[in-house]
Amino acid sequence: MSVDPANASPEIENLLAETRTFAPSAAFAAQANATAEMYAQADADYEAFWAQLARERIDWIEPFHTTLEWDLPFAKWFVGGKLNISENCLDRHVRNGLGDKVAYHWIGEPGDTRTLTFSNLLREVSKTANALKALGIGTGDRVAIYMPMIPELPIAMLACARIGAPHTVVFGGFSAEALSDRINDAEAKLVITADGGWRRGKPAALKPAVDEALKSTPTVEHVLVARRLGDDLEGGTAMTAPRDVWWSDIVDGQAADCAPVPLDAEHMLYLLYTSGTTAKPKGIMHTTGGYLLGAAVTHQMVFDVKPDDVYWCAADVGWVTGHSYIVYGPLANATTGVMYEGTPDAPDWGRWWQIIEDYKVSILYCAPTAIRAHMKQGPQYAAAHDLSSLRVLGSVGEPINPEAWLWYHEHIGAGKTPIVDTWWQTETGQIMITPLPGVTTTKPGSATFPFPGIGVDVVDGDGQSVPLGGGGYLVLTRPWPAMLRGIYGDPERYKQTYWSRFPGMYFAGDGAKRDEDGYLWLLGRVDDVMNVSGHRISTIEVESALVDDKQVAEAAVVGKNDPLTGQAIFAFVIPKIGVDPSEALAAELREHVAKVIGPIAKPKFLMFTTDLPKTRSGKIMRRLLRDIAEGRPLGDTTTLADGGVVETIRSNSGSAEE
Numbered sequence: 035m036s037v038d039p040a041n042a043s044p045e046i047e048n049l050l051a052e053t054r055t056f057a058p059s060a061a062f063a064a065q066a067n068a069t070a071e072m073y074a075q076a077d078a079d080y081e082a083f084w085a086q087l088a089r090e091r092i093d094w095i096e097p098f099h100t101t102l103e104w105d106l107p108f109a110k111w112f113v114g115g116k117l118n119i120s121e122n123c124l125d126r127h128v129r130n131g132l133g134d135k136v137a138y139h140w141i142g143e144p145g146d147t148r149t150l151t152f153s154n155l156l157r158e159v160s161k162t163a164n165a166l167k168a169l170g171i172g173t174g175d176r177v178a179i180y181m182p183m184i185p186e187l188p189i190a191m192l193a194c195a196r197i198g199a200p201h202t203v204v205f206g207g208f209s210a211e212a213l214s215d216r217i218n219d220a221e222a223k224l225v226i227t228a229d230g231g232w233r234r235g236k237p238a239a240l241k242p243a244v245d246e247a248l249k250s251t252p253t254v255e256h257v258l259v260a261r262r263l264g265d266d267l268e269g270g271t272a273m274t275a276p277r278d279v280w281w282s283d284i285v286d287g288q289a290a291d292c293a294p295v296p297l298d299a300e301h302m303l304y305l306l307y308t309s310g311t312t313a314k315p316k317g318i319m320h321t322t323g324g325y326l327l328g329a330a331v332t333h334q335m336v337f338d339v340k341p342d343d344v345y346w347c348a349a350d351v352g353w354v355t356g357h358s359y360i361v362y363g364p365l366a367n368a369t370t371g372v373m374y375e376g377t378p379d380a381p382d383w384g385r386w387w388q389i390i391e392d393y394k395v396s397i398l399y400c401a402p403t404a405i406r407a408h409m410k411q412g413p414q415y416a417a418a419h420d421l422s423s424l425r426v427l428g429s430v431g432e433p434i435n436p437e438a439w440l441w442y443h444e445h446i447g448a449g450k451t452p453i454v455d456t457w458w459q460t461e462t463g464q465i466m467i468t469p470l471p472g473v474t475t476t477k478p479g480s481a482t483f484p485f486p487g488i489g490v491d492v493v494d495g496d497g498q499s500v501p502l503g504g505g506g507y508l509v510l511t512r513p514w515p516a517m518l519r520g521i522y523g524d525p526e527r528y529k530q531t532y533w534s535r536f537p538g539m540y541f542a543g544d545g546a547k548r549d550e551d552g553y554l555w556l557l558g559r560v561d562d563v564m565n566v567s568g569h570r571i572s573t574i575e576v577e578s579a580l581v582d583d584k585q586v587a588e589a590a591v592v593g594k595n596d597p598l599t600g601q602a603i604f605a606f607v608i609p610k611i612g613v614d615p616s617e618a619l620a621a622e623l624r625e626h627v628a629k630v631i632g633p634i635a636k637p638k639f640l641m642f643t644t645d646l647p648k649t650r651s652g653k654i655m656r657r658l659l660r661d662i663a664e665g666r667p668l669g670d671t672t673t674l675a676d677g678g679v680v681e682t683i684r685s686n687s688g689s690a691e692e
């Protein structure tokens with residue numbers, strides 16, 4: 035949802051209608067990891083709060099001497115400390131007698147399974163780290179990872195972390211072009227990929243996209259290819275010697291031990307690219323010590339994770355949710371996790387519920403778009419399975435509508451499981467606004483309160499705090515351990531994007547409202563970023579992809595509210611003179627966007643037009659395009675250069691929906 039917070043009445047009316055509250059049960063509260071006292075304790079001295087947790091929760095090779103160096107907007111946490119993340123996620127658990135505990139129950143889409151204990155994982159990670167070294171990768175070298183949801187994906191990440199080679203995971207659904215852009219920005223020396231993966235019952239090749247991407251990536255020396263499909267992939271996988279190496283050929287023969295490299299707390303752990311308000315994705319930098327602490331502490335408290343829990347985050351590792359809450363947070367806490375390769379509808383909509391029943395999953399973390407998709411199918415799929423093992427449910431990625439919250443609560447949580455609606459971002463690295471189960475009384479649709487130690491405010495356009503009951507812009511007022519350290523190679527853009535709109539405060543790009551009780555309600559993006567199925571896509575990236583097609587003269591893209599995906603992409607396209615604005619062209623343009631960015635960015639609606647509403651200075655008035663896309667009455671058109679344009683577009687024969 036893209037909203038002008040000053041004018042956010044539709045959402046607010048809807049939210050105000052929701053007055054039900056859900057207090058934690060006494061039984062849950064009595065056993066909860068988090069306590070109400072944590073808020074006051076953290077507020078009194080947030081640096082001391084994090085420092086104490088850092089000493090308790092992390093194994094340091096060398097202790098840190100300074101908790102925080104804050105040279106706004108540049109933070110350094112746990113300065114002087116040395117550690118290794120893979121050591122914290124694996125070796126120490128094995129040393130503590132947890133070697134036989136399951137780290138991942140992995141489930142392939144066709145039904146094949148793999149079980150990896152902490153000992154197995156340590157062994158595989160060590161061998162892979164040795165293989166990386168054999169391929170010429172050392173501390174500081176960047177490695178791009180482009181893989182399906184197979185165990186080799188977290189193994190590859192941890193192997194990089196073990197030797198201090200920052201990884202950049204590129205979501206497997208992104209196109210070859212998106213991959214090469216990221217490889218080039220990161221100047222990666224190695225790409226780790228797979229022959230492919232299973233998707234909706236079919237083998238889907240991945241390696242050809244890497245081959246395509248590598249036509250324009252001069253820094254890449256090798257490609258390490260895991261075998262997932264093998265003979266199931268018709269025509270096999272083309273390998274270019276000596277560049278391409280099969281995983282089994284180089285990893286299997288390596289020694290099973292590899293000393294973890296002691297790394298500075300501020301050593302770059304990874305880059306993750308995310309969409310912003312310009313066409314160029316931003317390489318968000320995360321470092322070692324603070325990130326690990328933020329991910330591990332929030333994971334343990336927000337999901338109330340206990341040693342016997344079976345925890346399942348149903349995101350893809352290619353997004354930040356997977357980084358923090360499938361890999362680093364859960365493994366640091368020695369948690370048993372579930373990892374599933376495929377889609378929720380394969381072979382039918384009972385798949386997730388079957389997995390929960392089979393593995394006695396006790397904590398489920400997923401996105402509202404998935405909940406709405408299940409809702410649309412009806413509760414009979416969940417009802418056919420024993421979900422009684424569930425004790426905490428989580429939501430992330432976009433605002434969860436009260437209806438979806440209540441459906442989740444009733445049909446998945448048996449009307450009693452606490453729900454944690456967690457707000458955070460790629461940039462924040464860790465959950466920032468969330469209920470604490472056992473402590474917080476929830477309201478369906480509200481992410482409630484900042485996590486202890488986190489500073490949040492809702493401000494007006496001048497940066498003034500908005501009184502309770504009011505809406506405005508969400509800002510973060512204090513540094514936090516897992517915060518981004520910047521945008522790779524572009525400190526100016528970092529300052530400009532996050533710290534210039536409201537001096538001294540981090541601007542998240544989201545609108546929010548704080549109700550009379552102080553509860554926070556997220557209202558969606560206020561900038562030119564869309565949120566489609568919980569994935570951030572910038573309007574300008576899609577516009578650039580459209581204009582990249584030779585038949586297009588100009589394009590403008592907006593997000594349209596969508597009952598299933600939160601927002602859907604609506605593109606207004608002006609074809610070049612002489613080009614026929616046909617259905618066939620619309621289909622071709624959609625495919626073009628898929629090729630340039632990835633299928634997730636394909637416009638759902640595409641309308642051909644001969645003109646676009648612009649201000650006298652030539653800026654496209656997206657606000658008006660949004661009104662058209664939503665079929666709403668038009669907002670203020672006084673700054674429009676040509677008042678007739680909008681009516682002409684609106685009276686157009688309508689848009690073609692895919």
Ligand code: WTA
Binds near residue numbers: 455458481543565
């Ligand atoms: C949105 C995903 C409302 C928000 C972890 C944010 C949410 C963007 C929530 C970050 C939530 C995430 N309620 N909105 N619980 N969680 N968002 O970087 O607009 O992929 O700015 O990180 O998702 O998306 P990102």
